[in-house]
Amino acid sequence: MTQQDPQYYIQGVLKKNRRLLSQTITLIESSLEEHKAISKKVIEGLIPYTGGSIRLGITGVPGAGKSTFIENLGTMLVKKGHKVAILAIDPSSNRAGGSILGDKTRMGKLVSHEDTFIRPSPSGLSLGGVGSKTRESMLVVEAAGYDVVIIETVGVGQSETSVATMVDFYLALMIAGAGDELQGIKKGVLEVADAIAINKADGENMDQVARAKHSLEMAMQMIMTPSFAWRPPVLSCSSVIKNGSLEVWNIVLAHQKEMKRTGQFEQKRREQSIEWMWALVKEGLKSRFNENESISGLIPFLSKKVSEDLISPSAAAGEMLALL
Ligand SMILES: Nc1nc2c(ncn2[C@@H]2O[C@H](COP(=O)(O)OP(=O)(O)OP(=O)(O)O)[C@@H](O)[C@H]2O)c(=O)[nH]1
Ligand SMILES: [Mg+2]
Missing domain, CATH: 3.40.50.300 (P-loop containing nucleotide triphosphate hydrolases)
Known part of the structure; x- marks a missing residue:
């Protein structure tokens, strides 16, 4: 198995291999696009455990x-x-x-x-x-x-x-x-x-x-x-x-x-999963914003206008969202 294969990490973690456990966390923390793709699959594979x-x-x-x-x-x-x-x-x-x-x-x-x-x-x-x-x-x-x-x-x-x-x-x-x-x-x-x-x-x-x-x-x-x-x-x-x-x-x-x-243990965990989902949505949206050139070019311009009260925050947000 190569280090590009999610199973390399999944099996290593499940076998409680400490070196692979460390490597998996390093992979997950990486901001490289190719690592992100593998890391997503690793998490999916591990979720049941x-x-x-x-x-x-x-x-x-x-x-x-x-x-x-x-x-x-x-x-x-x-x-x-x-x-x-x-x-x-x-x-x-x-x-x-x-x-x-x-x-x-x-x-x-x-x-x-x-x-x-x-x-x-x-x-x-x-x-x-x-x-x-x-x-x-x-x-x-x-x-x-x-x-x-x-x-x-x-x-x-x-x-x-x-x-x-x-x-x-x-x-x-x-x-x-x-x-x-x-x-x-x-x-x-x-x-x-x-x-x-x-x-x-x-x-x-x-x-x-x-x-x-x-x-x-x-x-x-x-x-x-x-x-x-x-x-x-x-x-x-x-x-x-x-x-x-x-x-x-x-x-x-x-x-x-x-x-x-009182049943709150499970309820809290369920709510936390939903919060996590939204945190990921926000993170994803923000990075798509920054990667989208027509939007990222607009950000300084709109920020300035908002700070000078020339345009309302909601109008500026609407303008950027419409471009996504
Ligand atoms: N008197 C006393 N000193 C303590 C106690 N616990 C920790 N210390 C001392 O307080 C200092 C800071 O301890 P840490 O455990 O590193 O504190 P921390 O909150 O992890 O610090 P950061 O990770 O830097 O935020 C060290 O010099 C410890 O020896 C305690 O119960 N009593
Ligand atoms: Mg500490």
Whole structure:
């Protein structure tokens, strides 16, 4: 089988071949047209083998302790017999150098473990920072038999809310700030989180953590949460004194049980598939826009007219759409 043959990747992934798993994700992330065509067929071929994992998203400001937390959680899960895949969306890896190696080494204990697969992905430029192929990569690791998938995303741009649309459980890892505890907490995150954990609850930080916990509990009472069947808990944790992973995991399991009991688990996944479809439609339309010379030539002209109020946004959009 050649590398042009989708079966090369499909069979490799299904046989749980790690090298081919990495190669498949690289193929999926490629923006070359010939790769895109193969990658579509690979995903189609793997879809029947997906869906079997617990999908967990973890967000938090840079330095909140996400990677350290995930390393502890992952280590615990592997001991319990799980196979854990970690997809880290790395906004800094767009820059030369980036922190890919940084993250890999920070999860040093896990990198070498045979039941874990760690994949840092560049965030790409689309979707405000989310790796545009994160969802596809998640499906690929599921097909390779990983039964827990953890997606780490830095709280910048829209990446937080986009990841929420692809996972079963979304954890916001926070740190207690000096003074106003709610400072820097973007409203959008609390609204999509299934649990909030205030991290670094250790050493001299304890008082601040307790205050932050109280403020967040108050804030959560005023927020419309993702599901009527689940009230997102606020807890505290620390990777230094190693408490938190088990508590968080038990919450994830309790959440899943409740969502399945109320039929919301399947419903959420179905809605997420539809959202994914539309995200792909938008992406496809946008690239067709840019590839279509008569439209791409018009974009700067129409943008200028709209910005100067010479034409309405809807008229400009209509003019471009009519050319498609
Ligand atoms: N005191 C304390 N420090 C921690 C804890 N968890 C992580 N740290 C430290 O915080 C720093 C950042 O940790 P990371 O795990 O790399 O944080 P991150 O959120 O993954 O960071 P980015 O990926 O850069 O956004 C490191 O120096 C860790 O040693 C904790 O529970 N308590
Ligand atoms: Mg990290």
